[in-house]
Amino acid sequence: MTKSVHTDTWIGAFVIVLSVFLFVQTFDMPELAATFPQLMIGVLGAFGCLLFLLGIRKTIKADCNGDCADFSKAKYSIIFYLLILTYVIGICYVGYFVSTAAFIAGSMFFFKYKNYISLCLTVCGMLMFIYFLFVRQLGVILPETLLF
């Protein structure tokens, strides 16, 4: 029977690797610039080692105790995050307002929301709000794109 490795073990291992990587980055720094980061990285590495050992202990005891990571419901979050990434990429190439309208509408379709009037009102309301507050009042210059 195999035991699943406790999440803390993975986190501890990642933190140790991260600490080593960051510490190596400090070798090229002047002494004054490196002092504080090296101190903090050392402390982080120590915490990582402690967490790794605690994770191994929890794995041996098969002790979840409510702090095991549960990614079973992460599918939709990951998809939505990819939608957000697409939106931000779209801002750079298609334009802010087009991307925003497409993102809001696309998100609502993703959630299978079928009230099209509410969808249109939300899209129009958000675009007008952002235009009048951020662009006109606050003078925010939106990114230049290929299209607009």
Next chain:
Amino acid sequence: MIQEIIVNLCTLEVAVAMIVAILGGMLIGALPGLSATMGVALLIPLTYSMTPSAALIMLTVLYTSAIYGGSFTAILIHTPGTASSAATAMDGYQLTLKGQGLRALGIATVSSMFGGTVSAVMLMFIAPQLAKLSLMFGPPEYFLISLFGLTVIGSLASGNMLKGLMAGVLGLIISTCGTHIYTGYYRFTFNITLLQDGIRSVVAMIGLFSLSQVLIQVEDYVHATKKRFENSDLLLKGRRLPSWDEIKFLFPNMIRSSIIGVLVGILPGAGGDIGSWVSYNEAKRFSKNKEEFGKGSIEGICASEAANNAVTGGALIPLLTLGVPGSSTTAVVLGALLIHGLTPGHTLFATNGTIVYTMMAAFLIGNILMGFVGLLISKRIVRMCNIPTCILSPVIVVLATIGAYSIAMNIFDVCVMLFFGFLGYLMKKTKIPAAPLVLGMLLGETAELGYTQSITIAKGRPLFEVFIGRPICIILMIMIILAIVSPFIADYYTKRRAWKK
């Protein structure tokens, strides 16, 4: 002079300035990415044609209203509008999930009003004395203040002490990314030019708090099109105005948090965010219901909001008396003072006393009015949290994106926000608290600067010798030791009492 002050206050110009400042400030504060500093900077051109009194009143009242406005979205949708409201989001949102959003808003409103009023009173009556205190703080004191602020991490971690400390230290490391102030060396930039300015803590905060929360909410995909509370009357559960018993219960907390806020505000560079975290920690230390913190504690909301509004008056003290801004927002207000021909410092009160005291009196009135307006509109605002996830999630993402972008009009900040959003999501899933990471980022710069300057002052001597020779440092070191040790002592006595029973 009192007659002149009353005459100055009772003008249409001042009334309009105050209304614009209160409503505009709340809106600016509520929107993530917009800050009080931005709001004040935007209003300065509008003040050119105004009298100095009205101009200063509008700017200072907007400052305090924006800090208060950050609590709306912090409580209702776990998206702090300003960095100062991050502590409020922890408990405020938990109360909203229990259908007590209106109650949380009411407590935040009353606490903000109280904190702002206390700081206004202290500004009016003991500003010069308090300003002398700020002159006694040097680099060693700033370093120890940062360390004391970091002891808050222990209480923020609640049950995951090791992970909380790890997140805090990671935040400190992230704060070192960018150009080193003394040597000009680019640290941890990985040849990315845009990282030379460092990582803005507000951008990281928007990602860690609001974007990660959106991703968590999306997990409940099946119910995304449904309202969170089918019976929307549940949203209006609880009193808008805290009951007399609640006010009596919270009163010591409000007083303590307000004093902490004023003292933190006096220190240049220490802003509302630090004040709210420190007073949150102290409220937890003094509370008899420590286990409720992080799960919807009204004491936590009260402490955070009272302190962050008290900082506003405190930050004006060194500005007016010494010409040294107590926060980034007051640095902008300094510009407004100079534009209107007022030179801050000890002569300001002698040469333009009427204008200054009019501003202080209006600041006091503005804090009280802000509370009444907040209570009046809270029932309308609280309905926001019953919007289904399918509408609220994309709206929050859009606001977070434009908010992160508008800070420096740089799409790179949006990318940073996305990174921290995903990191925040992973942290939530693996039970690593995000609040200590934010705190580490906020305090990192001050801690490193104080540490480096203290080493320079030491001139080869051990650092401890520098601290021992300064009375304020000794007091701070005792406070740090007590802050670290007290949870363990309290835990020991609790277990001992349980064993005896």
